[in-house]
Amino acid sequence: MTKLLIVEDDEAFATTLCRRLAKHGLQVEHASNSTDALLMTRKHLPDAVLLDMHLDGDSGLNLITPIRNVLPDARIVLLTGYASIATAVDAIKLGADDYLAKPADVATILTAIGMTKSTKVGSDNTSEPLSAEQAEWEHLQQVLKINEGNISAAARQLSMHRRTLQRKLKKRPSNH
Secondary structure (H helix, E strand, C coil): CCEEEEECCCHHHHHHHHHHHHCCCCEEEEECCHHHHHHHHHHHCCCEEEEECEECCEECHHHHHHHHHHCCCCEEEEEECCCCHHHHHHHHHHCCCEEEECCCCHHHHHHHCCCCCCCEECCCCCEECCCHHHHHHHHHHHHHHHCCCCHHHHHHHHCCCHHHHHHHHHCCCCCC
């Protein structure tokens, strides 16, 4: 049975995620802060770690290297509600295997942790890996949809200037 450690400080989200992933045959453990995450990494030696980017005053990026040192062969996936190309690049450079924008569905998470075929279905229904640019564009679309198309509200939620968001939305990345 594949062991998964979820490092997430939002208890309600973590509980839901644990329950849903356990239904797919995973042995799921949960840590809500950096200290518990490192202790549970050493104690349980998970096969995969789903790591939140923002952990109650700390950055999940700071955990990638110590987790990778303990678990050199584990899949480490950074999950964030504030996706950006810069943090995706930082995460990969530090040793993360994948980078997902919230909200990520169970199928996407299972793919990222290596439980299913390693391709994702893009918005045009072709099976290709998503680039960081495509993932960011998809995330921007999701946030815009949540805000009912209100560019200003979406920009505030994403902590970016409205014109920056408009420019990014116009530059839809190609699927190649």
